Amino acid sequence: MKNIRPITVLLAMEALLFVTLFSCQRDPVYIGELITDPTDTIPGPIDTTPVVIITDPCDPDSVYFQAQVLPILTSNCAMSGCHDVESHKEGVILTSYDKVKSTGGVNLSNPSNSKLYKSLSESGEDRMPPPPSDALTADQKALILKWIQQGAQNLTCDSGCDTTNVTYSGSVKPLLDFRCKGCHGANNPGGGIKLTNYDEAKIVALDGKLHGTVNHDPNYKPMPYPAGSAKVPQCEIDVIRIWIEGGAQNN
Numbered sequence: 001m002k003n004i005r006p007i008t009v010l011l012a013m014e015a016l017l018f019v020t021l022f023s024c025q026r027d028p029v030y031i032g033e034l035i036t037d038p039t040d041t042i043p044g045p046i047d048t049t050p051v052v053i054i055t056d057p058c059d060p061d062s063v064y065f066q067a068q069v070l071p072i073l074t075s076n077c078a079m080s081g082c083h084d085v086e087s088h089k090e091g092v093i094l095t096s097y098d099k100v101k102s103t104g105g106v107n108l109s110n111p112s113n114s115k116l117y118k119s120l121s122e123s124g125e126d127r128m129p130p131p132p133s134d135a136l137t138a139d140q141k142a143l144i145l146k147w148i149q150q151g152a153q154n155l156t157c158d159s160g161c162d163t164t165n166v167t168y169s170g171s172v173k174p175l176l177d178f179r180c181k182g183c184h185g186a187n188n189p190g191g192g193i194k195l196t197n198y199d200e201a202k203i204v205a206l207d208g209k210l211h212g213t214v215n216h217d218p219n220y221k222p223m224p225y226p227a228g229s230a231k232v233p234q235c236e237i238d239v240i241r242i243w244i245e246g247g248a249q250n251n
């Protein structure tokens with residue numbers, strides 16, 4: 001966050017307040033990606049907390065909810081039967097910023113005592129995600145704690161996604177590991193589809209499902225799951241497309 005000066009934030013907040021109070025067009029002001037709620041019958045934005053745009057590149061000292069925390073939660077916790085909108089086990093929904101803040105057990109005054117963080121290290125069935133799912137890694141747990149310690153803000157940044165020199169090992173695998181493997185790993189993979197290695201990824205790359213699902217093409221189940229989750233950034237969809245167009249090679 002060191003690249004935003006407090007005065008800039010103040011000015012921005014005043015401008016936002018001015019717009020909200022005095023604009024005759026009383027539409028809410030949204031900044032950043034709109035996230036739609038699958039339970040909404042009228043499609044539209046539900047995350048009313050504006051995403052604060054930080055100009056890229058990402059500051060290594062800040063935790064970015066949209067780019068770093070939400071994908072961990074959707075991929076490891078928000079599957080059907082667990083913490084998606086329909087299942088909402090114990091009232092906890094981990095599919096969007098507002099839902100995580102309001103239902104996820106975030107304790108700003110005592111971050112390490114947050115249920116969202118503590119549950120990651122409980123023993124037996126109380127551990128989240130419960131066995132046989134793998135526990136989150138130490139790095140992922142530390143990131144979630146740091147996010148809460150920094151005020152559990154809704155920050156996003158440009159992750160430095162690169163569409164030049166696209167390879168399986170350097171571009172596609174890290175993306176699938178980060179965004180998809182939690183639900184498409186060895187244990188109970190969604191739709192029976194595993195995405196943990198080249199051979200598995202190649203099958204869905206060549207039959208059209210990999211690009212069709214992430215690009216939300218008609219006739220494909222939109223991914224990441226569940227329906228209504230934010231699409232992955234366009235640059236990452238392009239990375240997948242470029243890799244497939246190049247023959248989905250094992251490079």
Ligand code: HEC
Nearest residue numbers: 074075078079179180183190191209213220221223224225
């Ligand atoms: C939160 C869990 C979750 C995440 C995250 C997730 N998926 Fe899925 N995926 C599922 C489930 C569940 C199904 C089966 C859906 C169904 O059959 O209704 C599925 C199905 C699929 C299918 C088959 C769809 C079809 O039309 O047959 C593909 C391909 C797929 N996912 C790719 C991905 C990719 C690529 C990502 C990452 C960008 C991803 N998924 C992220 C849970 C997830």
